[in-house]
Structure formats: structure tokens, C-alpha cells
Amino acid sequence: xxxxxxxxxxxxxxxxxxxxxxxSISDILPEVDDTAVKExxxxxxxxxxRISSKAAILAKNKNVELKNPGPIKKAMxxxxxxxxxMKDDSRAHIAEMMxxxxxxxxxxxxxxxxxxxxxxxxxxxxxxxxxxxxxxxGFEKSWKSLIA
Numbered sequence: 583x584x585x586x587x588x589x590x591x592x593x594x595x596x597x598x599x600x601x602x603x604x605x606s607i608s609d610i611l612p613e614v615d616d617t618a619v620k621e622x623x624x625x626x627x628x629x630x631x632r633i634s635s636k637a638a639i640l641a642k643n644k645n646v647e648l649k650n651p652g653p654i655k656k657a658m659x660x661x662x663x664x665x666x667x668m669k670d671d672s673r674a675h676i677a678e679m680m681x682x683x684x685x686x687x688x689x690x691x692x693x694x695x696x697x698x699x700x701x702x703x704x705x706x707x708x709x710x711x712x713x714x715x716x717x718x719x720g721f722e723k724s725w726k727s728l729i730a
Contacts, residue, residue: 588697589704590646592711593637595694597648599687599714600634602659605651606683609660610676613667619676619728626721633714640706677728684722691715 607627614620641648666679695711 589707590644592694592698593641593644593646593707594648595690596707596711596714597634597637597641598651599690599718600630600637601650602655603630603683603687604634605656605659606663606680609663610667610679613663613671614676615671616673616676619673622724622728623680626724629717629721633710633717636710636713640710644704644707674729677725681722681725681729684718684725688715688718688722691718 604627607623607630611620611623611627614623638648640646663679667676669675691711691714695708695715698708
């Protein structure tokens with residue numbers, strides 16, 4: 583029973599992570615003129631969409647209710663992005679903002695995955711969380727290369 587609760591929490595973290603990333607990318611895209619940055623954002627948006635869809639299907643199959651981030655959280659993110667890009671909308675600054683968000687996502691996923699035991703019964707959820715973690719680690723490298 584305890585393991586099932588953990589798996590639901592991990593699935594919720596995957597979903598939350600994807601939703602926040604999708605929201606951030608949607609908020610930042612209108613502020614971007616740089617083609618390379620725009621392409622990277624769109625590529626990542628597609629990947630988060632794909633993983634988010636997988637999480638939604640898993641949740642439906644396992645009868646788990648996933649909650650989206652609330653309107654206050656979304657408004658705070660939107661405001662933060664608008665203020666940050668108003669001050670500096672350079673490629674390096676946008677890449678730095680994306681690295682910060684990605685690192686927060688990686689940290690949350692690693693924490694969730696770290697709470698799972700070795701004989702974890704639900705491999706689908708664990709595999710999906712690891713897939714997202716791997717994607718985010720790749721995104722972090724991409725953004726860091728755009729800062730340089």
C-alpha cells in the first residue's frame with residue numbers, strides 16, 4: 583500500500599513537472615526573437631507534451647487523479663518571466679532562466695525517484711519518471727550550450 587502511494591506521488595510529480603515546464607515555455611515564447619532559442623523551446627515543449635500525455639494515460643489506467651498547478655502559481659510564473667525578460671531578453675539570459683527551471687525539475691524528480699525502493703512494483707511510472715529526468719538533463723545541456 584505504501585509503495586502504491588509513492589508511485590502516485592511520483593506520477594503526480596511527473597505531471598506537475600511537465601505542466602510547469604509547458605506553462606513556462608508558453609509564457610516565454612512570445613518574448614523570444616532568437617531563432618535558435620525559439621527552436622529549442624518548441625522542441626522541448628513537444629517533449630514535455632509527449633511525456634505529459636503518457637502520464638495522463640498512466641493516471642487514467644491506474645485511477646489516479648492528477649492536479650494541475652493552480653492559477654496563483656501560474657500567475658506568479660508568468661509575472662516572473664515577463665519581468666525577467668523585460669530586463670534582459672538576450673539568448674544567454676533566457677537560457678539561464680530555462681536552466682534554473684530545468685534544474686528545479688531535475689531535483690524534484692531525483693527526490694521522488696530516490697524515495698522508491700529497489701523492488702518497486704510499478705515499473706511504468708518509474709520508467710516514465712526516468713524518461714522525463716533523462717529528457718530534462720538533456721535540456722539542461724542544451725541550454726548551457728546556448729549560454730556560452
